[in-house]
Amino acid sequence: MLGLVGVTAFSLSLPATKLAVEDLDPWVVAFGRAVVAALLALVVLRVGRAPWPTPRQWRRLAIVAAGVVFGFPLFTSIALTATDASHGAVVVALLPAATALAAVARAGERPGPAFWLAAGAGLAVVLAFVLVEAAGGFTAADALLLLATATCAVGYAEGGALARELGGARTICWALVLSLPATLPVAAVAVASTGLSAGAPALAGFVYVSAVSMFLGFFAWYAGLARGGVARVGQVQLLQPLMTLAWSALLLGEAIAAWTVLAALAVLASVAATQRARVHTTT
Numbered sequence: 001m002l003g004l005v006g007v008t009a010f011s012l013s014l015p016a017t018k019l020a021v022e023d024l025d026p027w028v029v030a031f032g033r034a035v036v037a038a039l040l041a042l043v044v045l046r047v048g049r050a051p052w053p054t055p056r057q058w059r060r061l062a063i064v065a066a067g068v069v070f071g072f073p074l075f076t077s078i079a080l081t082a083t084d085a086s087h088g089a090v091v092v093a094l095l096p097a098a099t100a101l102a103a104v105a106r107a108g109e110r111p112g113p114a115f116w117l118a119a120g121a122g123l124a125v126v127l128a129f130v131l132v133e134a135a136g137g138f139t140a141a142d143a144l145l146l147l148a149t150a151t152c153a154v155g156y157a158e159g160g161a162l163a164r165e166l167g168g169a170r171t172i173c174w175a176l177v178l179s180l181p182a183t184l185p186v187a188a189v190a191v192a193s194t195g196l197s198a199g200a201p202a203l204a205g206f207v208y209v210s211a212v213s214m215f216l217g218f219f220a221w222y223a224g225l226a227r228g229g230v231a232r233v234g235q236v237q238l239l240q241p242l243m244t245l246a247w248s249a250l251l252l253g254e255a256i257a258a259w260t261v262l263a264a265l266a267v268l269a270s271v272a273a274t275q276r277a278r279v280h281t282t283t
Helices: 002-010 013-023 026-048 055-079 085-107 113-133 140-166 168-194 200-228 230-252 258-276
Strands: 109-111 279-281
Touching: 002 200, 002 230, 013 026, 013 055, 013 085, 013 200, 013 230, 026 055, 026 168, 026 200, 055 085, 055 140, 055 168, 055 200, 085 113, 085 140, 085 230, 085 258, 113 258, 140 168, 140 200, 140 230, 168 200, 200 230, 230 258
Parallel strands: none
Antiparallel strands: 109 279
């Protein structure tokens, strides 16, 4: 249930980001949301009188921050200036499999042939999708979306494991605070260069990705990963692409082609197979 709450929150991230970057510079959206979330995190940590992380935990928090505070927000914000949220949902549908791979690598597990076959099938579907959508070639937006998926997967896996020690809320809060010395100046320069002039839909999108996508959603998500296991709870992400497609149609009026839905379903099937494939753990 915690995983489902997190995925529901994240399913609106791409449509909300798309709304935000219609009027705001993608760098403002990517780093401004991290600054707003970090200020909220400081309040939570202060009120909760959270103890400081150990040096080892700080190093792991840096990995979390690199993936979910910097990588995913920046790459998706730039990508969505050139492509639809529905297109992004299909490419990012690889996130559950990528998260499982990151968790496997971190835990010293050895996936069997069935796992790699299913993961390869999912990748093939996504590559075929972006090739068709781009009329035979990758676009810069596709590359950015794949980078966003890879960095986010590492941040999810590391954060889910670290949440067993710190708790879900404190894991994302400390990662945001750790990032603040970098996110604040970048956001300030971006705002000074491009301004904050935006309509109500863009501002609403920015508020959502700041308070929910970057902050509250992780409370439930990391807590769920910590309690149920990264690979097992990661299966809940199977619902996210279809939920994002629905939000894109409802909020943005994007036309969802049959090919897009079929591609999303095919990726979901391949990801489901990776989750069920046998994985051996090394000692």
